[in-house]
Amino acid sequence: MPLSVNPPLFIPFIVAGDPTPAVTIDLALALEEAGADILELGVPYSDPLADGPTIQRAAARALDGGMTLPKAIQLIGEMRKKGVNIPIILFTYYNPVLQLGEESFFALAQENGADGVLIPDLPFEESGPLRELSERFDIPLISLVAPTSKQRIERIASAAQGFLYCVSSLGVTGVRETLPETLGDFLREVKRHSRVPVAVGFGVSAPEQVAMLKEVCDGVVVGSALVQKVEQLAPRLQALDERGAAVAEFAAYARSLAAPLREPCSSR
Amino acid sequence: MIEHVPNEYGRFGDFGGKFVPETLMLPLEEIEAELDKALADESFKQEYIRILQHYSGRPTPLTFASNLTQRLGGAKIYLKREDLNHTGAHKINNAIGQALLAKRMGKKKLIAETGAGQHGVAAATVAAHFGMDCIVFMGEEDMKRQELNVFRMKLLGAEVVPVSSGNRTLKDATNEAIRYWVAHCDDHFYMIGSVVGPHPYPKMVREFQRVIGDEAKEQFLAREGKLPDVIVACVGGGSNAIGMFYPFLQDDVRLVGVEAAGKGIDTPHHAATITKGTKGVIHGAMTYLLQDEYGQILEPYSISAGLDYPGVGPEHAYLASIGRVCYESATDEEAIAAFQLLAQTEGIIPAIESAHAVAKAVELARRMPTDETVLICLSGRGDKDVQTMMRYLGAKEGEDIAAVR
Numbered sequence: 001m002p003l004s005v006n007p008p009l010f011i012p013f014i015v016a017g018d019p020t021p022a023v024t025i026d027l028a029l030a031l032e033e034a035g036a037d038i039l040e041l042g043v044p045y046s047d048p049l050a051d052g053p054t055i056q057r058a059a060a061r062a063l064d065g066g067m068t069l070p071k072a073i074q075l076i077g078e079m080r081k082k083g084v085n086i087p088i089i090l091f092t093y094y095n096p097v098l099q100l101g102e103e104s105f106f107a108l109a110q111e112n113g114a115d116g117v118l119i120p121d122l123p124f125e126e127s128g129p130l131r132e133l134s135e136r137f138d139i140p141l142i143s144l145v146a147p148t149s150k151q152r153i154e155r156i157a158s159a160a161q162g163f164l165y166c167v168s169s170l171g172v173t174g175v176r177e178t179l180p181e182t183l184g185d186f187l188r189e190v191k192r193h194s195r196v197p198v199a200v201g202f203g204v205s206a207p208e209q210v211a212m213l214k215e216v217c218d219g220v221v222v223g224s225a226l227v228q229k230v231e232q233l234a235p236r237l238q239a240l241d242e243r244g245a246a247v248a249e250f251a252a253y254a255r256s257l258a259a260p261l262r263e264p265c266s267s268r
Numbered sequence: 269m270i271e272h273v274p275n276e277y278g279r280f281g282d283f284g285g286k287f288v289p290e291t292l293m294l295p296l297e298e299i300e301a302e303l304d305k306a307l308a309d310e311s312f313k314q315e316y317i318r319i320l321q322h323y324s325g326r327p328t329p330l331t332f333a334s335n336l337t338q339r340l341g342g343a344k345i346y347l348k349r350e351d352l353n354h355t356g357a358h359k360i361n362n363a364i365g366q367a368l369l370a371k372r373m374g375k376k377k378l379i380a381e382t383g384a385g386q387h388g389v390a391a392a393t394v395a396a397h398f399g400m401d402c403i404v405f406m407g408e409e410d411m412k413r414q415e416l417n418v419f420r421m422k423l424l425g426a427e428v429v430p431v432s433s434g435n436r437t438l439k440d441a442t443n444e445a446i447r448y449w450v451a452h453c454d455d456h457f458y459m460i461g462s463v464v465g466p467h468p469y470p471k472m473v474r475e476f477q478r479v480i481g482d483e484a485k486e487q488f489l490a491r492e493g494k495l496p497d498v499i500v501a502c503v504g505g506g507s508n509a510i511g512m513f514y515p516f517l518q519d520d521v522r523l524v525g526v527e528a529a530g531k532g533i534d535t536p537h538h539a540a541t542i543t544k545g546t547k548g549v550i551h552g553a554m555t556y557l558l559q560d561e562y563g564q565i566l567e568p569y570s571i572s573a574g575l576d577y578p579g580v581g582p583e584h585a586y587l588a589s590i591g592r593v594c595y596e597s598a599t600d601e602e603a604i605a606a607f608q609l610l611a612q613t614e615g616i617i618p619a620i621e622s623a624h625a626v627a628k629a630v631e632l633a634r635r636m637p638t639d640e641t642v643l644i645c646l647s648g649r650g651d652k653d654v655q656t657m658m659r660y661l662g663a664k665e666g667e668d669i670a671a672v673r
Contacts, residue, residue: 046564047439047550049446050289056433068562094287095549099563121287121549125277146291148453156290170291171451 003087003115003140003162005037007197009219010258012226013040013091015058016075017067019234024075026243027230028084030251035258036086038163040118040221043072043092050120052174054224058231069096070108077112087115089142089162094122102130106137116162118142124156134161146170147186157193166190166200166217174224176203179212187216211260222257229253273586278467281589283582286466288446288552295453300468302373307475312368319364320479323397324354326361328480330487333644335613336630343497343636345629347616347646348484350508355389357619357648358480358508359461363390365476367398370457377401377456381445383410383438383504384574384621385417386648387461392426402426405445409436410573417652435567438504438577442551462505463581466552470581477511484643485515492641498522500629501645502621503595504539504575506584508647513593522594525584526628528570529597539568541580542588542595550579556588571600571656572620574648598627604660606630607650619648620656 012031016024028039044059044067051059069092076088090109097105097119109117117139122130127141134141140161145153147170157164166187169180183200191198200213201221210220229250230237236246273280286296306312320326329352333345350358370378378395380402382388388404395402404421408430411418421428429448434440442464449458463470463477488496499516501509503525513523530538538544545556550565558566558578568578587593598606603620606627611617618626622645629644636642650657 046434047443049443049552050450052447063564068564070562093549093563095559095565096563098548099546099559099561120289121552123286123288123290123293125293126285126287144290146289146293148291148294150294152290152293167289167291170453172289172447 007218008214008261009037009199010261011038011040011221012036013223015042015062016072017062017065018058019238021075023237025079025082026247028079030247031254032084032086034251034254039088040091041088043069045093050172052172054227055173058227069100073108073112076114080113089116089118090114091118094119106133109139110137116140116142154193160196163197163199164194168200168202173202175205184216207256207260214261274471280583280586283554283585285554287549288466291450303468303472306369316365324360327483328352333614339613340634343633343640343642345633346643350647351649355393357386359387359390361479362473362476363394366459367394375457379403379445379449379456379458381405381441385414388421389417391459392421392424396424405429405431405441407431407436407441413573462507463510464505470583473507474510477507478514480511481515495519495521496643497640499643500524500625502526502625504577506581508645510583512645525593525595526624527597528575529599530569537569539570539575540597543597553582555579555582555585574621598624602627617650618646619650620653622647
C-alpha cells in the first residue's frame with residue numbers, strides 16, 4: 001500500500017472549506033510545516049453521526065460556503081500544487097460517496113493525489129465493494145476499531161490498510177478532558193492484531209494526552225481541538241491582512257500538540 | 269411472491285443494512301441476537317400481548333365509517349382504530365415491545381427521538397410503567413408545534429432534550445439520539461420510533477407493529493367475510509403502514525402508502541421521500557431519501573411533525589421498488605380537509621398524519637363501486653394537533669371551515 005508512513009504519527013484533522021477553501025490550503029501547508037505526518041481532510045456533511053458539535057459546526061460553515069465532496073477532493077489537488085507533500089486522507093460519510101458514484105469517487109481521489117479514505121459510517125461488514133475498489137485504485141480504505149469492537153478487532157485489524165484508526169472511547173468526536181483508564185489495554189490489544197501502525201483519535205486535545213498515548217500506540221489524530229482553533233481564528237483567517245498571523249498562531253498550536261511525539265520515548 | 273426479508277445482513281433487497289459508526293456495531297449485534305431469541309420465546313410473546321391487552325387496550329376496534337361512506341357514495345370505508353390505543357397512537361405497540369426487550373437485556377435507561385411527540389410519549393409511558401429512565405430528543409421546532417406532548421412527556425417523568433441543529437425537526441432529533449447512543453451504548457437502550465435506522469430496527473419495529481395488520485385481517489374477515497380491496501396508511505418513517513401492510517403482503521389486496529406532499533411535490537416543501545427521493549444512506553440504512561446531487565440530506569417539510577422526515581423505512585423502499593405497494597402523496601391542504609371531513613362526519617378527530625391516509629382513501633373510495641371496501645389505518649388521534657389546526661385555520665380566517673368536502 002502506498003500510504004507508507006513511519007510512527008510516531010501526528011495526524012491533524014481539518015474540515016475542507018472551513019472557513020474557506022483558500023484558508024484550508026494555507027492551514028494544510030501550516031500543518032505540514034508544523035510536523036504533521038498525515039493530514040486528515042474532513043468532507044463536510046449535513047448529518048454527521050460520528051461527529052460532535054465542534055466538527056458539526058465546521059461542516060455547516062463549509063457547506064454554507066458551497067463545499068461538496070468533488071470540490072473537497074479537488075482541494076487536495078490544489079494543495080498538491082501549492083506544495084503539500086504529506087499523505088492526505090479523505091474523511092467522508094458514505095452517502096456523498098454513493099451519490100458521486102463509488103468508482104468515480106476513487107478515480108477523482110486518485111487524480112487529485114489522495115492517499116487514503118476513511119468513512120466513519122461504513123463498518124467492515126458493509127465495506128466489501130468499496131474495499132475492492134480501494135485495492136484496484138491503490139488508495140487504502142482506513143479501518144476503525146472502537147472500544148466496543150471486542151471480537152471484531154481481529155477481523156478488522158487483519159484487513160487494515162495504511163494505518164488502523166482506534167476510537168479512544170464511546171462517543172462522537174470532540175475534546176475530552178480525560179480519556180478512559182482502560183484505553184491502554186484496548187490499544188495494546190489492537191496492536192497485538194495489527195500489521196499496520198495504530199493511531200488513536202476522538203477526544204485527543206492536549207499535549208499531555210499525546211505524551212501519554214505515544215507510550216501505547218503509534219500515533220494520534222487530533223480533530224476537534226484544531227477545528228475549535230480554526231473556529232476561534234475564523235474572522236482573522238478570512239481577513240487578508242491578518243491571515244498570515246492567524247495561520248502562524250494555528251501552526252504554533254498544532255506544533256504544541258505534536259511536540260510530545262517528537263521527544264524521545266521513555267519506556268517503549 | 270415477496271422474498272423473505274430482511275436477510276441475515278438486514279437487507280430488504282438493496283435496502284437496509286447497518287451504516288453506523290463502528291462503536292454501535294456491537295450494541296446492534298446484541299439487540300439482534302436478543303430480538304431473535306425473544307421472538308422465538310413464547311413467554312416473551314405472551315407478556316407482550318398481555319400488556320397490549322391489559323395496559324394499552326388491544327384489540328383496537330375496526331369501525332365502519334358509515335356516514336363518510338354514505339357521503340362519498342362509493343366503496344365502504346373502515347377504520348382500524350389505532351387512535352384508541354393508550355397514549356393515542358400505534359406508537360405504544362412498538363414502545364412496549366422494545367421496552368420488554370430492553371428489560372430482557374438488563375437495560376434500565378431508554379433513549380428515544382420524537383417528531384410529533386407520539387413516540388416520545390409512548391417511550392416515556394413505558395419507561396414509567398417499567399421503572400426505567402427515559403431521555404427523549406426532540407427538535408426545537410417540533411417542541412413548539414407539539415407543546416402538549418412535550419408537557420405530557422415531562423409529566424411522565426422523561427427528560428426532553430431540545431435539538432437545535434438543522435431544521436430542528438425529527439431528522440435532527442434522530443441524529444442527536446444516535447450521537448447520544450454512541451456515547452452511552454454500554455448502559456442505554458435506543459428505542460427507535462419507526463421502521464427506520466440500522467438493522468435490526470426496521471425488522472424489530474415491524475414485528476412489534478404487525479399486530480395492527482394481524483388484528484385487522486381477522487376483524488375484517490369476521491365483519492365482511494373477505495379481505496379489504498384497498499388498504500391505505502400514512503408513511504413518514506412508515507411504522508403504522510408496515511404494521512398494517514405486512515400481514516397482507518401475500519394477499520390480493522391493493523396497498524397504498526401516503527406520504528406528505530406538504531405544499532406540493534413540485535415545490536421543495538414536502539416530505540414525499542419515495543415519490544421524490546433517491547437511493548442513499550440515512551440514519552444507518554440504505555433507503556430512499558431527500559438529498560441534493562452531492563448527497564447532502566435535504567430538509568423535509570410537512571404540516572405534520574410526524575411525517576416530516578427525509579428518509580423512509582427500508583422495507584417500504586423495497587416494497588416500492590418491486591411494485592408491491594403503491595406510494596402516493598397528499599398535501600397539507602388535502603390532509604387538513606380530510607381531517608375536518610372525518611371529524612364532522614364520524615365524530616373522530618384524527619392525527620394530521622392519519623388524515624393524509626384519509627385524504628387518499630376518500631379520493632379512492634369515491635371512485636370505487638359500493639360493494640368494494642377500503643380500510644384506513646387510523647394511526648393516531650388528533651388531540652395533539654388541535655393547536656396546529658387552530659393556527660392553520662386561523663390563518664385562513666374568513667373562509668368557511670365547515671364547508672370542506
